[in-house]
Amino acid sequence: MKPTISSSRGIIKWGVGLTIIGLAALAVIYVLALAYTPFEVRQGAAQKIFYVHVPAAWSAMMAFSLVGLVSILYLWLRDERLDAFAAASAEVGLVFSVIMLTTGPIWGKPIWGTWWTWDARLTLTLILFLLFLGYMTLRSAIHDPAERARFSAVVGIMGMVLVPFIHVSVYLFRTLHPKPIVLKASAPSLPPEMLRTLLLGFLAASVLYLGFVVLRYGLARHAMAELDEEN
Amino acid sequence: MNSWLRVAAAVAGKDIVIEVRTKTAILSAVVFAALVLIIFNFARDASLVSTSVLAPSVLWITFAFAGMITLNRGFNLEKENAALEGLLLAPVPRSAIYVGKLISNLAFVGMVEAVALPLFVLFFNVPVWSILPGLLGLIVLATIGFVAVGTVFSAMTVRTRFSELMLPMLLLPFMVPPLIGAVQTTTRLFAGRPLSEMIGWLRIIALYDVVFITLCVLIFPAVVDE
Numbered sequence: 001m002k003p004t005i006s007s008s009r010g011i012i013k014w015g016v017g018l019t020i021i022g023l024a025a026l027a028v029i030y031v032l033a034l035a036y037t038p039f040e041v042r043q044g045a046a047q048k049i050f051y052v053h054v055p056a057a058w059s060a061m062m063a064f065s066l067v068g069l070v071s072i073l074y075l076w077l078r079d080e081r082l083d084a085f086a087a088a089s090a091e092v093g094l095v096f097s098v099i100m101l102t103t104g105p106i107w108g109k110p111i112w113g114t115w116w117t118w119d120a121r122l123t124l125t126l127i128l129f130l131l132f133l134g135y136m137t138l139r140s141a142i143h144d145p146a147e148r149a150r151f152s153a154v155v156g157i158m159g160m161v162l163v164p165f166i167h168v169s170v171y172l173f174r175t176l177h178p179k180p181i182v183l184k185a186s187a188p189s190l191p192p193e194m195l196r197t198l199l200l201g202f203l204a205a206s207v208l209y210l211g212f213v214v215l216r217y218g219l220a221r222h223a224m225a226e227l228d229e230e231n
Numbered sequence: 232m233n234s235w236l237r238v239a240a241a242v243a244g245k246d247i248v249i250e251v252r253t254k255t256a257i258l259s260a261v262v263f264a265a266l267v268l269i270i271f272n273f274a275r276d277a278s279l280v281s282t283s284v285l286a287p288s289v290l291w292i293t294f295a296f297a298g299m300i301t302l303n304r305g306f307n308l309e310k311e312n313a314a315l316e317g318l319l320l321a322p323v324p325r326s327a328i329y330v331g332k333l334i335s336n337l338a339f340v341g342m343v344e345a346v347a348l349p350l351f352v353l354f355f356n357v358p359v360w361s362i363l364p365g366l367l368g369l370i371v372l373a374t375i376g377f378v379a380v381g382t383v384f385s386a387m388t389v390r391t392r393f394s395e396l397m398l399p400m401l402l403l404p405f406m407v408p409p410l411i412g413a414v415q416t417t418t419r420l421f422a423g424r425p426l427s428e429m430i431g432w433l434r435i436i437a438l439y440d441v442v443f444i445t446l447c448v449l450i451f452p453a454v455v456d457e
Contacts, residue, residue, distance in 0.1 A: 154387065158383070170411070
């Protein structure tokens with residue numbers, strides 16, 4: 001389907017709206033984290049970063065997984081909208097990765113006593129971040145849109161297959177990261193205030209992800225529509 | 232099936248003949264590998280770190296970098312005079328072209344490794360005779376995986392700007408699992424540990440090879456399809 005300027009403007013408006021809601025929810029998380037949630041006994045104030053760090057990690061992983069899935073769909077259906085979505089999702093995933101990879105060390109320094117450690121999760125997310133930096137660099141180095149879409153879809157799919165291998169091999173090295181406390185077999189082991197704030201954090205990060213992606217997607221469609229009109 | 236194999240063999244054969252006649256890529260990759268080994272020797276405090284501690288990582292980093300340089304060359308050959316377009320016009324399966332390219336790349340990387348390994352033994356003074364069959368098997372196993380991925384990526388990066396930089400950027404993350412496994416296994420081999428301590432890593436590397444060769448054969452047509 002060919003993009004038109006008016007339809008892409010509509011998408012951009014949706015993106016802006018969702019982003020504003022997401023940012024407002026993020027502000028609420030800040031307030032809740034500071035005023036509502038109790039202090040963790042051993043970690044103290046440093047633990048508060050958890051309400052931003054974990055949701056950001058969630059959005060980043062969701063973003064990268066969607067790139068992989070949409071890449072498969074692209075090679076199958078060859079719809080340029082799927083490629084535009086994959087590009088938007090990869091870019092937004094990088095933004096959330098930066099949040100995750102900066103808030104993590106800020107917490108790690110007082111709690112672990114080190115900014116960085118070669119723990120399994122840290123290594124995996126860092127490699128994923130670099131992989132998707134490569135993905136975006138590859139995109140920027142190809143001029144032809146169809147070729148760019150095919151090549152980046154190939155990297156997206158291969159990247160998705162790579163993740164379990166990296167996970168297993170870095171896990172066998174050793175791991176230090178706190179274990180999952182919400183998505184695990186038994187009930188979540190968090191006080192209700194902390195759990196509610198964290199869940200709201202997931203929601204805020206997801207809405208923010210959606211807002212950014214829709215906005216980025218709309219802008220890409222707009223640029224395409226403008227190109228079409230010139231030709 | 233028979234003709235499919237013939238196509239793969241023809242593509243690989245043509246690349247090997249070109250390389251044997253020009254010798255540029257192999258020769259420069261071998262010199263590069265030797266230089267990396269020499270630099271590694273000086274990139275340590277000789278009184279604090281013995282060569283045997285560093286040896287497994289030195290071996291695999293040398294192989295990884297030399298392999299990357301060799302892979303860069305793979306599809307560069309096809310770029311001149313639009314040779315790839317000619318190859319694609321031939322009514323042959325794309326997967327056979329991929330497998331042919333994979334075989335020739337494996338031959339080149341294997342040749343570089345075959346020269347780098349004796350140099351490594353010489354420079355780093357590691358006793359390899361007793362573990363040679365195991366070490367060679369490991370080298371073959373780990374090399375197949377990253378060359379399979381690198382062959383697909385080099386077919387793409389050759390058509391981008393600054394392709395020499397793009398290939399390492401895309402390929403290095405994919406080298407992480409085989410490289411970790413290879414270094415861990417090599418360390419245990421040098422220490423004379425039993426096979427039971429290595430089998431876990433070997434399984435991961437073997438699984439990586441099977442999964443990625445299958446995926447690459449399936450996905451390669453999407454790379455070259457116009």
